[in-house]
Amino acid sequence: MSKILYRGNLFADYFQIYLRDETHPDLPDDYTDEVIARRLAAGPYAIILHTARNMTVLVCVEWHDQCPALDLDAYQHVAEAGFHCPSGQLMLAGLTDYGPTAPRLAVKAGALGMRVNMSGLDTLSEDGLDGDDHYLVQLWHAAELQDLRLLKSWSER
Numbered sequence: 001m002s003k004i005l006y007r008g009n010l011f012a013d014y015f016q017i018y019l020r021d022e023t024h025p026d027l028p029d030d031y032t033d034e035v036i037a038r039r040l041a042a043g044p045y046a047i048i049l050h051t052a053r054n055m056t057v058l059v060c061v062e063w064h065d066q067c068p069a070l071d072l073d074a075y076q077h078v079a080e081a082g083f084h085c086p087s088g089q090l091m092l093a094g095l096t097d098y099g100p101t102a103p104r105l106a107v108k109a110g111a112l113g114m115r116v117n118m119s120g121l122d123t124l125s126e127d128g129l130d131g132d133d134h135y136l137v138q139l140w141h142a143a144e145l146q147d148l149r150l151l152k153s154w155s156e157r
Contacts (some may be wrong), residue, residue, distance in 0.1 A: 007060045008059065012051040013052065016048050017049045017135070018047065018091075019047050019114070021089070022089040022091050024045035026046070038148070046134060047081055047116075049135060053128055053133060055128075058134040071148075075136075076121045078103035080115045082147070083145065085107055085110065088107060089106060108141045112140065114138070117138070118154065119133070120134050121154050
């Protein structure tokens with residue numbers, strides 16, 4: 001069983017969107033080439049998605065009762081990680097969004113599993129301003145934190 005927590009457009013300023021525990025403002029600050037290639041950075045209380053465009057992009061966040069089935073054929077890039085959400089409230093925002101007005105998403109407090117599924121990465125215009133890229137974030141309660149794993153990689157051509 002799944003539930004949509006958020007579906008809408010977010011401005012991915014600096015090619016980044018984050019999801020973090022509302023009471024823990026620190027974001028991952030690892031910006032190695034490997035992290036950028038994975039398109040996902042994970043910290044103890046947050047994750048950062050690295051988008052294909054530095055523009056407004058479509059984002060959907062779903063809550064699942066358990067880890068959802070993996071469908072690698074439906075997406076171009078897929079990565080998983082885990083992080084803590086002790087408050088049970090997540091904040092979803094672009095890197096430079098105003099925090100007090102950013103969407104809040106209620107989840108089960110504790111360790112979370114997270115999978116980001118990216119598609120439409122090959123639809124970007126030559127200048128990178130337009131495209132049909134979208135980002136599905138799947139969340140679930142996890143018994144323990146999982147390490148960051150790249151399950152399917154998309155590389156720019």
